[in-house]
Each structure stands twice: as C-alpha cells, then as structure tokens.
Amino acid sequence: MKKVWLITGTSTGFGCALAKELISQGYPVAITARHLDQIAGLVEDHDQAVALTLDVTKKDQVRNAVDQVLDQFGRIDVLVNNAGYGYFGAVEESDEEAVRKLFETNFWGLSDLTRNVLPTMRKQRRGHIVNVSSIGGLTAFPAFGYYHATKFAVEGLSQSLAKEVKPLGIHVTLVEPGAFRTDWSGRSAVDRTQVISDYLETAGKRLKASHANSGKQAGSPELAAKAIIKAVESENSPIHLLLGKDAVKNERIQLESVKEDLENWEDVSTHVDYGNEDFWK
Structure with missing residues (x-):
C-alpha cells in the first residue's frame, strides 16, 4: 500500500517537482498552495x-487542510513542510516587519502544520515528517542572516522532534539543499529595503551573485524529488539529507571549522566548572 503524502508549497520549485514525481508514481497525494489555480492542473485526471488551498500562516486553513486530507484518504503517512521563501540583506539592513513575516512562514507555519498532523501519526503509530531546511540551516553566509535564522530554528525543532517521536514509529528527515534551479533567489525572494554602504563588500556582493546565478544553478529539483522519495521509502531514513555537491562541500567546511575551534579552545571550554578556579590564576 502506497503512502499518503501531504505537501505544502507546491506551486513552484521543490514542492512542484515532488508533487509531479509522486503523482507520476501513483502515490495518493494532497498538494497545497496559497492560490489553488496555480496547482489545480497538476491533479487533473x-x-x-x-489540490487544496493552504496558506501555512493561517491556522484555520492549516486545520481545514489536514481534515480534508483525512476525509479524502483516511490517513496521512508523509508530511512535507516545503512552503517557504528567502530574504536577502545584511542583518542591519533588514526590515523587522518583513523578517517577522518570514518567520511566520518558514518556521511557525511549519510548526503549526506539524502539530496538527502529529495526533494522526501518533494514532497510526507510523508516519514521516520531512522538513525542507537548507544548507543554510547548517552553515551561514553574508546577506542571508535572517533566512539562516529561520532554517537553524527548523533544524533545532526537527532534531528535538525526531527524538520525541521515534518511539512512536514516526520518522523525521531534514532536507538540506544547496543551490537548485528554483525561484528561491529569483521572483520568490524578498530583498532588503535599505542599503548600507559598509556592507557592499560582504552582503552586497553575495546578494548580487545569488541573483545573477538564479536560473543557472546546477541542482535539479526533479532529481531532488527522487532523492526525497528514496529517503522516505528507505528502511534507514536519514535525519539529515543534504542535496547537491555544493551542500556536501559547504557542510564539510563547516564541520572542519567547528572541529578546529573545539581543538584550539578545548582547554578553555573544559575549565569552567566549580573546582577549576586555579586554571584562571
């Protein structure tokens, strides 16, 4: 019996590619987007x-979407929290209202939908929650500080959740893509509204390069969809599923950086307990 999937943010990018792949493989699937007309064609015939209307920042729509999927299919086996977007700008340049909206979608929307699906998965004693994070949830670059903050939050929530639900037969996987040919750095992105010249050589350069590379990224959303399905269907599903050579490379760099700090500062790090006062004399 094939698993029933519920996916958010399927109008473009990873969500759209995953929806198409699942439908082509005959999976029962509920696809969602804020504007139903953008996805209705995917489910024809x-x-x-x-296809369901869902803005993950609206609690009533979240509850209704879960209820509709259960009415249609009787269960939810896989939840893919994919809805999200990028925000570009140095931390000081960023607009607080825009950043709070970013968190509402990228983090709180994901959290709300997860909490609404968990009672069903607990009752089933099985399920899989796939949270689309980013290599930007593991390491950071200039110009994406608040976007990184949303994805680091998703990482922490997901890793804690994985430990809580594992005894209940529920799995959690974090998908951590690098650069893929989606709209993330194109029309879906939100840019800073002010420019501070002191950041032109850091955040400014990174922002310009990211926009220039939009549509030219090496990553294929269609192949990423196949990888996500393989991970979910695996008997040994990963908690971390990095996607893209650049993601793997950047995570190795990050791990080496952490290892270097651990080794260089171990003496300081391990002498801060009561009884270690003589070390500081």
Whole structure:
C-alpha cells in the first residue's frame, strides 16, 4: 500500500517537482498552495491526487487542510513542510516587519502544520515528517542572516522532534539543499529595503551573485524529488539529507571549522566548572 503524502508549497520549485514525481508514481497525494489555480492542473485526471488551498500562516486553513486530507484518504503517512521563501540583506539592513513575516512562514507555519498532523501519526503509530531546511540551516553566509535564522530554528525543532517521536514509529528527515534551479533567489525572494554602504563588500556582493546565478544553478529539483522519495521509502531514513555537491562541500567546511575551534579552545571550554578556579590564576 502506497503512502499518503501531504505537501505544502507546491506551486513552484521543490514542492512542484515532488508533487509531479509522486503523482507520476501513483502515490495518493494532497498538494497545497496559497492560490489553488496555480496547482489545480497538476491533479487533473488523477484520482489519487487532490489540490487544496493552504496558506501555512493561517491556522484555520492549516486545520481545514489536514481534515480534508483525512476525509479524502483516511490517513496521512508523509508530511512535507516545503512552503517557504528567502530574504536577502545584511542583518542591519533588514526590515523587522518583513523578517517577522518570514518567520511566520518558514518556521511557525511549519510548526503549526506539524502539530496538527502529529495526533494522526501518533494514532497510526507510523508516519514521516520531512522538513525542507537548507544548507543554510547548517552553515551561514553574508546577506542571508535572517533566512539562516529561520532554517537553524527548523533544524533545532526537527532534531528535538525526531527524538520525541521515534518511539512512536514516526520518522523525521531534514532536507538540506544547496543551490537548485528554483525561484528561491529569483521572483520568490524578498530583498532588503535599505542599503548600507559598509556592507557592499560582504552582503552586497553575495546578494548580487545569488541573483545573477538564479536560473543557472546546477541542482535539479526533479532529481531532488527522487532523492526525497528514496529517503522516505528507505528502511534507514536519514535525519539529515543534504542535496547537491555544493551542500556536501559547504557542510564539510563547516564541520572542519567547528572541529578546529573545539581543538584550539578545548582547554578553555573544559575549565569552567566549580573546582577549576586555579586554571584562571
């Protein structure tokens, strides 16, 4: 029996590619987007696929979407929290109202949908929650500080959740892509509203390069979709699924950086307990 999938943010990018791949493989799937007209065509002539309106920042729509999926299929086996977008700008340049909206979608929307699906998965004693994070949830670059903050939050929540639900037969996987040919740095991105010249050589350069590379990224969303399905169907599903050679490379660099700090500062780090006062004399 094929798993029932619920996916958010399927109008473009990873969500759209994953929806198409699942439908082509005959999975029962509920696809969602804020604007139903953008995804309705994906489910035409497919009895096992349904398209739903869902803005993950609206609690009533979250509850209704979960109820509709259960009414249609009777269960939810896989939840893919994919809805999200990028925000570009140095930390000091960033608009607080825009950043709070970013958190509402990238973090709180994911959290709310997860909490609404968990009672069903607990009752089933099985399920898989796939949270689309980013290599930007493991390491950081200039110009993306607040976007990174949302993804680091997703990482922490997901890793804690994984430990809580593992005894209940529920798995959690973090998908951590590098640069893929999606709209993330194109029309879906939100940019800073002010420019501070002191950051032109750091955040400014990174922002310009990211926009220039939009549509030219090496990563294929279609192949990423296949990788996500393989991870979910695996008997040994990973908690971390990095996608893309650049993601793997950047995570290795990050791990080496942490290892270097651990080794260089171990003496200081391990002499801060009561009884270690003589070390500081």
